[in-house]
Amino acid sequence: xxxxxxxxxxxxxxxxxxxxxxxxxxxxxxxxxxxxxxxxxxxxxxxxxxxxxxxxxxxxxxxxxxxxxxxxxxxxxxxxxxxxxxxxxxxxxxxxxxxxxxxxxxxxxxxxxxxxxxxxxxxxxxxxxxxxxxxxxxxxxxxxxxxxxxxxxxxxxxxxxxxxxxxxxxxxxxxxxxxxxxxxxxxxxxxxxxxxxxxxxxxxxxxxxxxxxxxxxxxxxxxxxxxxxxxxxxxxxxxxxxxxxxxxxxxxxxxxxxxxxxxxxxxxxxxxxxxxxxxxxxxx
Numbered sequence: 001x002x003x004x005x006x007x008x009x010x011x012x013x014x015x016x017x018x019x020x021x022x023x024x025x026x027x028x029x030x031x032x033x034x035x036x037x038x039x040x041x042x043x044x045x046x047x048x049x050x051x052x053x054x055x056x057x058x059x060x061x062x063x064x065x066x067x068x069x070x071x072x073x074x075x076x077x078x079x080x081x082x083x084x085x086x087x088x089x090x091x092x093x094x095x096x097x098x099x100x101x102x103x104x105x106x107x108x109x110x111x112x113x114x115x116x117x118x119x120x121x122x123x124x125x126x127x128x129x130x131x132x133x134x135x136x137x138x139x140x141x142x143x144x145x146x147x148x149x150x151x152x153x154x155x156x157x158x159x160x161x162x163x164x165x166x167x168x169x170x171x172x173x174x175x176x177x178x179x180x181x182x183x184x185x186x187x188x189x190x191x192x193x194x195x196x197x198x199x200x201x202x203x204x205x206x207x208x209x210x211x212x213x214x215x216x217x218x219x220x221x222x223x224x225x226x227x228x229x230x231x232x233x234x235x236x237x238x239x240x241x242x243x244x245x246x247x248x249x250x251x252x253x254x255x256x257x258x259x260x261x262x263x264x265x266x267x268x269x270x271x272x273x274x275x276x277x278x279x280x281x282x283x284x
Contacts, residue, residue, distance in 0.1 A: 127164030224251030
């Protein structure tokens with residue numbers, strides 16, 4: 001038992017990377033582990049966030065902690081609940097798939113991005129039935145050049161589903177940014193940010209659920225550079241976008257073959273190719 005306890009504590013002191021220090025130069029408070037449990041045969045890991053503390057039930061090697069960063073470092077299914085005050089949840093599991101069940105989660109940070117998917121093959125974010133899940137960053141946090149600063153940054157395929165609500169409030173550039181493809185299958189997803197609600201390099205696919213975007217300038221942006229797919233595709237679900245400049249920007253193509261949309265902006269569509277085969281989509 002002593003060896004297992006020491007192993008869990010050692011795992012909680014290791015992390016793949018670190019968040020920025022406080023604005024006054026001090027080091028953030030260390031995350032603290034309570035009630036460690038290594039359940040080797042568990043099919044689902046349980047992560048309970050309690051302000052500056054957390055409890056994890058599952059395999060000890062699944063998770064590590066350092067300062068104000070918690071890192072999930074193995075593929076699998078995780079149920080996450082509770083509140084992380086001024087911290088960062090990071091995913092670093094190259095070439096693996098992670099299924100995160102958000103069961104009443106609140107993540108916030110004044111120094112960095114509260115949820116960073118640094119490396120994975122695919123991450124599925126599922127909101128549990130009847131829950132409200134919130135991610136919030138701050139305009140005081142630094143901006144990175146890797147992709148637009150957001151309260152959810154993903155460098156992999158990202159799937160949003162569930163029967164609850166996911167609310168992303170970005171205070172820097174975007175609410176959600178992704179270097180690959182974002183697929184919204186079900187649930188309620190609400191994005192707000194000063195520049196753009198959602199930025200995606202390859203494609204946004206809305207196949208169900210309700211996606212609501214409120215941005216100061218551009219609502220949804222699919223990258224325009226030559227190496228990106230730059231696609232926005234809607235086959236089902238409800239899309240609502242309010243922006244002061246452009247509602248939907250697609251570097252290559254906007255395709256609406258189903259679903260419905262409520263778009264409010266001086267320019268509804270900015271794309272080289274626009275195909276609107278859905279009867280409930282506004283025309284240009």
